[in-house]
Amino acid sequence: MDGGWQHLDYFAFVALFCIGLYVVLAKSNLVKKLLGLNIMETSVFAFIVTSGMVDGGTAPVVGPGIDAPFASPLPHALILTGIVVAVSITALALALIVEIKRQCGTIEADELKGAE
Amino acid sequence: MRRLLTALALAIVGAVMLAGLAGLPRPGDPAAPVHTHVAAHIVAHGVEDTGSRNLVTAVLLAYRAYDTFGEVVVIFAALAAVMVVLAPAAAPPPGKTAPPPSPAPAVAPSPVVGFVIRLLAPFIAAFAALVLWHGEALPGGGFQAGVILGALLVLLSVVMGRGLEQPLVPAAAARWLQAAGPLAFAAAMLIGLAGAGAVLGLPAEPAWGRHAVLLLLELGIGLGGAAIILGLYLQMRGH
Amino acid sequence: MSALFDLVMLALLLGMALAVARTRDLLAAAILFSGYSLVMCLLWLHRGAPDVAMTEAAVGAGVTTILFLLAIGRTGRRER
């Protein structure tokens, strides 16, 4: 905690991670679970993006007249990839949900357990 | 009981994460390893190494191009995954006949909306081209441009798609476009091998060579991304 | 000023995530999530990550939301 108030960020991201995990674990609706998963994912992305920031820094684009320090470009590139992976998984999961609805008539985990 | 267990698990996870993260360097500290090691090298040499003033682009398309290659295959795999899950099965499973898939409720856009979207379409397309073209100098790049273009195609298919079953792009051409990202990277691999002596390297000669490679990658990522987003939309909407 | 902006954004994020968790209307939850992504995008813009912010706005708030809406349209909007 000696790091100053900006650690507050990390605490907020942990809270978001836990809210997402709560939705994944406790909610029965599959669409809702997927929303929870997305919240978890963005919280980790936010953690990584924030870890690359720098005091008084700007975007890592070199240009004339910019002498402020740059935020690290590396985490940004990683998270760009991460966002694409996240949307890929979301698309597939939604397709599975549509298929489950078609085959079983419901997308509530409680009822699906009974139907198996 | 179950709620209690969930709450307990969450409390433990949260506490462990907080305890661990509290020991990290303060975010924003310019002396943190995040800024002094690899990032410092990229900031110092990125422009000269890659010719791209946007260092995120330099990382994505040069230093870590192999990861970005994986990324474009992941989004292609998402399309393949949605197709493999939702493409119609030939026969319904024996025993229980499944009801036909219910298509998403058709949105009936008002004529005004349709007119506005058609009017805006060329401008949105131009904006996408701008985002792609300036990926080396400004924030943005191929993927962002691709998503904007994909969104435009989705809008157009909302406007024109009602009752019109033929897609915006012929199906055979769409298959090739959807592979554009990996194809561009395959080309860049061979160019790098021939021109820079390393797979995915940037050729030093001729002078415009590395710009051409970066632009090729941006184009492939952008066109491929747009085609895949349109494909995902059409498949998820149902026929 | 900058600290205040951060605080407001973080509070908004937490509030919207809780709202997504609480609402039983899936359509509302999906749209709230889209808003959550937009706030996240603003935060990242402020952290010097415009590339990521742009992508999050286009993908997280845009494409993801469209896909969610299509799926909800085909499976029903009420959570039991």
Place this chain on the structure above:
Amino acid sequence: MEHLLPLAAALPLVAAALLPAVAWRRPDAAWGWAVAVGAGLLGIVGLLLRRLLQDGPFSYAVGGWAPPWGIELRFDALSAFSLGIALVGVAVLVFSGRYAQAAVPPQRRAWYYSLLLVNLGGLVGFACAADLFNLFVCMELVSVSSYALVAAGGGRIAALAAFKYLVAGAVSSLLVLFAVGILHALTGSLNMADVALRLADVEARGPVLLALGALTAGFMVKAALFPLHLWLPDAHASAPSPVSAVLSALVVKLGVLGLARVLPLFAGLDWLVLAPLHEGLAWLGAIAIVAGALAALLQEDLKLMLAYSTVSNIGYIVLGLGLATPLAMTGGLVHVFYHALIKATLFLAAGAIIHQAGFRTLRDLRGVGRAMPWTGVALSLGVLAIVGLPPTAGFLGKWYLLLGALEAGRPGFAVALLAGALLIFVYYLRILNAFYFRAPLREQILAVREAPLSMLLPVMALALLCLLGGLFGSGPVALAALAAARLAGGG
């Protein structure tokens, strides 16, 4: 020549993206294309392996960007698992030709082959990754394609199982990404060798422990280590059989290989004692061996039995890593390779039987061994191998594990090992008994025909490898010993 290393993964990945376009006008071309790519991959892996055996481990800086600035690939003794990936991959692709005609709807078929190729490419990339984020990207290639392939054949259980698998897999991937973020924040680097070096100077202990915990938990879910295996049985049993073979033989190994890759990162920290973690892994492994085998014993469904058997076998491998003596780790790593061949044989043989007979429980399948003599022989060879009878492939891993447990002075674990082997023997005896020595319950069984050649050939080839693997096992054992020495040496 050295350029083949980045191309090994790139070949199947690019070919996967092109496949639907190529197969658009000629759907029949999809299979040929996929098999050709698989053969090409096998060839490349063979060349890489020859180089490894001649000159030792070698690296490649992709794009010419020297590590740690760019991405490094490294082909070492652990990467030699690529051979298993390529062998099983080719067998599965060949087998799919006839199988998919019946089990995968025509409009899904090109995408099915495409996803199989993505899966194989991701696996090879994962085995050769020397960069943490590259490891993550390859893992996601494998994961996304695996979730979808489970549902490729259709059916309600498959769709549900795929979703369950997706949620478990996505959360575990996220844990790995989170840990990569922490390690990057601590060291400023992503290259594994560089991270290991720089981690030694890190003073903050909390984040290091958190990263270690997140990585271990994430890869344990990927490996389906008991008690985190709950997603596995349904997914592996309800997927199309060639997919089951890939998942059980190769994809779960991702978790084990991942652990073997990342644990050495933490070995250079003098304040961090890994012994409790190893102890925990050994216990979980031992419990998994027995629990998985017991669960398999209770199954009536052939593929569910095989799925639980995978849970048990992962236990063997993790026990080897947990005991952490050179012999035990050699045994565990050798089993990574041989279990891949054996489980692929079993799942493909089971798939051929289910495909031809139309039944999938032991009761319904009684007497099928006599109707399908060749497939029956292959299945029996696989059974002998997985039970671990000498001189089959399954013997070596368990033998070294046993020696390792004794070397570590832990006879208790040796007992668990033997108990597991006994249980495995019993439940595979049940299969052989039902197939050969029981009168058919269904009269259709008598009319069942032998599997077509394109299914039989890959199954027989794999079965032969299971048999000969033990006789020509010195190569894999030497490589596993090399990898084990690196693991134990912490670098």
